[in-house]
Amino acid sequence: MWREFEMQDVIFLGVTVLFFVISLAYLHFCEHVR
Amino acid sequence: MTANGWLQIFFLLLVVFLVTRPLGGFMSRVFGRERTWLDPAMRPVERILYRLTGVDESHEMDWKEYALALILFSGVSMILLYVLQRVQQWAWLPWNPQKLAGVAPALAFNTAASFTTNTNWQNYVPETTMSYLTQMVGLAYHNWVSAAAGMALAIAFIRGIARREQKTIGNFWVDLVRGTLWILAPLCLIGALVLVSQGVVQNLKPYDTVQLVDPYQTPQLGADGKPVNGPDGKPVMQTVTQQLIAQGPTASQEIIKELGTNGGGFFNANSAHPFENPTPFTNFLEMFCILAIPSAFTFTLGKMTGSPRHGWAVWAAMALLFLAGVTTAYWAEARGNPLLTAAAQHSSQHSSSAIQATGNLEGKEVRFGVANSALFATVTTDTSCGAVNSQHDSFTPLGGMIPLINLMLSEVIFGGVGAGMYGMLVFVILSVFIAGLMVGRTPEYLGKKIEAYDVKMAMLVILIFPLVILVFTAISVLYGFGTSAMANAGPHGFSEVLYAFTSAVANNGSAFGGLSGNTPWYNTSLGTAMLLGRFMMILPMLAIAGNLAEKKQTPATLGTFPVTGPLFTVLLIGVVIIVGALTFFPALSLGPILEHLLMMAGKTF
Numbered sequence: 051m052w053r054e055f056e057m058q059d060v061i062f063l064g065v066t067v068l069f070f071v072i073s074l075a076y077l078h079f080c081e082h083v084r
Numbered sequence: 085m086t087a088n089g090w091l092q093i094f095f096l097l098l099v100v101f102l103v104t105r106p107l108g109g110f111m112s113r114v115f116g117r118e119r120t121w122l123d124p125a126m127r128p129v130e131r132i133l134y135r136l137t138g139v140d141e142s143h144e145m146d147w148k149e150y151a152l153a154l155i156l157f158s159g160v161s162m163i164l165l166y167v168l169q170r171v172q173q174w175a176w177l178p179w180n181p182q183k184l185a186g187v188a189p190a191l192a193f194n195t196a197a198s199f200t201t202n203t204n205w206q207n208y209v210p211e212t213t214m215s216y217l218t219q220m221v222g223l224a225y226h227n228w229v230s231a232a233a234g235m236a237l238a239i240a241f242i243r244g245i246a247r248r249e250q251k252t253i254g255n256f257w258v259d260l261v262r263g264t265l266w267i268l269a270p271l272c273l274i275g276a277l278v279l280v281s282q283g284v285v286q287n288l289k290p291y292d293t294v295q296l297v298d299p300y301q302t303p304q305l306g307a308d309g310k311p312v313n314g315p316d317g318k319p320v321m322q323t324v325t326q327q328l329i330a331q332g333p334t335a336s337q338e339i340i341k342e343l344g345t346n347g348g349g350f351f352n353a354n355s356a357h358p359f360e361n362p363t364p365f366t367n368f369l370e371m372f373c374i375l376a377i378p379s380a381f382t383f384t385l386g387k388m389t390g391s392p393r394h395g396w397a398v399w400a401a402m403a404l405l406f407l408a409g410v411t412t413a414y415w416a417e418a419r420g421n422p423l424l425t426a427a428a429q430h431s432s433q434h435s436s437s438a439i440q441a442t443g444n445l446e447g448k449e450v451r452f453g454v455a456n457s458a459l460f461a462t463v464t465t466d467t468s469c470g471a472v473n474s475q476h477d478s479f480t481p482l483g484g485m486i487p488l489i490n491l492m493l494s495e496v497i498f499g500g501v502g503a504g505m506y507g508m509l510v511f512v513i514l515s516v517f518i519a520g521l522m523v524g525r526t527p528e529y530l531g532k533k534i535e536a537y538d539v540k541m542a543m544l545v546i547l548i549f550p551l552v553i554l555v556f557t558a559i560s561v562l563y564g565f566g567t568s569a570m571a572n573a574g575p576h577g578f579s580e581v582l583y584a585f586t587s588a589v590a591n592n593g594s595a596f597g598g599l600s601g602n603t604p605w606y607n608t609s610l611g612t613a614m615l616l617g618r619f620m621m622i623l624p625m626l627a628i629a630g631n632l633a634e635k636k637q638t639p640a641t642l643g644t645f646p647v648t649g650p651l652f653t654v655l656l657i658g659v660v661i662i663v664g665a666l667t668f669f670p671a672l673s674l675g676p677i678l679e680h681l682l683m684m685a686g687k688t689f
Contacts, residue, residue, distance in 0.1 A: 056189065062189050063166065066163060066197075067159070070159035073620075074152070074155060076619075077148060077151050077623050080544075080623050080627040081627065083537070084627075
């Protein structure tokens with residue numbers, strides 16, 4: 051079943067995780083400019 | 085325009101006005117943890133949920149912890165939705181009677197981003213792409229929690245204004261649960277049953293196959309989707325005698341689609357589909373449900389901040405902007421396309437449809453007509469809903485420009501569930517700041533001094549919005565991977581792309597139409613735009629809330645700008661329009677305005 055997952059899945063899941071990590075950095079930025 | 089049309093428009097606004105106080109008051113009691121009549125039913129469920137998830141309901145969060153909870157919750161939910169779409173074809177998973185295949189990776193990413201951000205942009209045909217399991221467990225779940233998250237954020241912002249010298253703005257998990265259990269669940273239960281009574285389907289059956297009363301002929305399509313030609317070079321025709329009628333658990337998703345201002349249809353035709361929106365009453369109910377909670381938030385704002393008149397001043401600004409939009413859209417659509425009218429008058433065709441006696445009916449459901457189509461389009465784009473009962477792409481250039489402008493104003497005209505309120509509060513802060521500049525005093529908002537940090541964060545919210553829209557639109561219209569998906573040339577094609585990205589960043593999800601969005605570029609770019617539009621705007625907004633909560637209360641003086649009267653309402657409207665107009669006027673000039681001028685010169689696209 052899991053063989054149906056492909057490289058594109060890794061890319062899109064990676065992009066999703068990366069986005070939310072960047073959001074955390076952005077959160078820090080919003081606090082930092084205070 | 086007809087008296088009947090106007091009556092329906094004003095009746096909708098009247099009913100929304102009447103529900104604002106009771107629902108807004110109830111919401112302030114729910115989020116203020118005061119006793120309500122639903123406590124005996126909901127409180128035990130709430131306690132069980134906290135016990136299962138380990139949430140301490142007495143714990144208060146500062147804005148950073150609140151934002152962190154939102155980010156983690158959204159991130160995990162989005163990944164789960166992505167995986168569910170990819171595995172929906174697994175044999176041991178239930179509720180896939182049509183044996184639909186797994187969703188392609190790029191489309192799954194777009195859809196996961198879309199539903200996580202309350203956008204509900206759909207680059208797919210739901211009835212041929214998503215299993216019932218994905219619709220119910222994946223998409224409907226997000227309809228609920230993304231709406232509840234929006235409400236939580238608006239309440240956190242209001243607490244920031246209301247609290248004095250405190251570091252905390254509430255508990256994200258508690259706000260999420262209470263919004264879901266006390267507000268969305270009972271309203272959805274009642275609303276879904278009403279929809280079922282009107283003919284909206286609710287079942288888990290395989291699709292029905294029916295014999296056509298009047299079989300018709302259509303070109304036979306090959307495996308590549310193109311018509312097959314015979315030896316004589318002509319298309320091979322086939323006779324269609326049967327039709328597949330899609331079924332499914334529609335009513336339960338339909339009601340949260342409207343109440344949660346989500347907008348993602350169970351069927352591809354959305355609220356133009358007779359199984360989603362079967363009667364004039366359901367059409368009215370759906371528009372009412374879209375506006376009810378966002379409108380009620382204005383009363384919640386007034387009540388929680390101890391200034392009910394301020395809440396009504398904000399409501400008045402929203403209502404006036406709403407009326408301005410619907411008036412323009414109704415006028416433009418009732419007027420129709422002057423080129424068609426002129427052509428009909430110069431030919432032998434003088435039928436009422438040829439001279440458009442009932443206005444521009446292209447792309448509209450005849451059973452709803454021009455007034456209810458223009459009204460629905462205005463309602464759905466004033467809020468972040470995105471449900472549609474007509475094709476915005478088929479509106480006249482000026483009629484279609486109104487939904488686009490509504491989106492460009494950041495959807496603060498009632499707005500999304502919660503999202504409209506916190507979006508409008510950012511404009512309120514800017515209005516107060518501008519008023520302070522005009523009279524040369526430190527601006528104050530309900531006793532809180534508005535300082536440099538608040539304005540910096542407000543400007544971040546205001547600037548990120550057009551930045552993402554305009555950059556992605558510019559890239560899309562410059563390169564083949566963007567232009568190849570456009571159905572029309574010239575300014576109309578430009579409007580299709582501009583509308584798509586505006587809808588995505590504003591987390592609306594309505595499609596102008598005409599753009600084939602299911603391509604690698606649009607799936608990825610629109611998905612990214614939705615995420616940026618949601619989270620890059622929420623975080624500075626929460627920072628403002630946290631900063632306001634820490635401030636002392638300053639007593640009002642003669643020099644304090646009042647935020648409770650008509651002057652404030654007019655200033656707020658001015659700021660909303662000027663910021664939107666200044667930012668997007670060049671883009672509008674290249675799209676609907678140019679298209680209108682060319683239409684008047686006799687050229688259409």
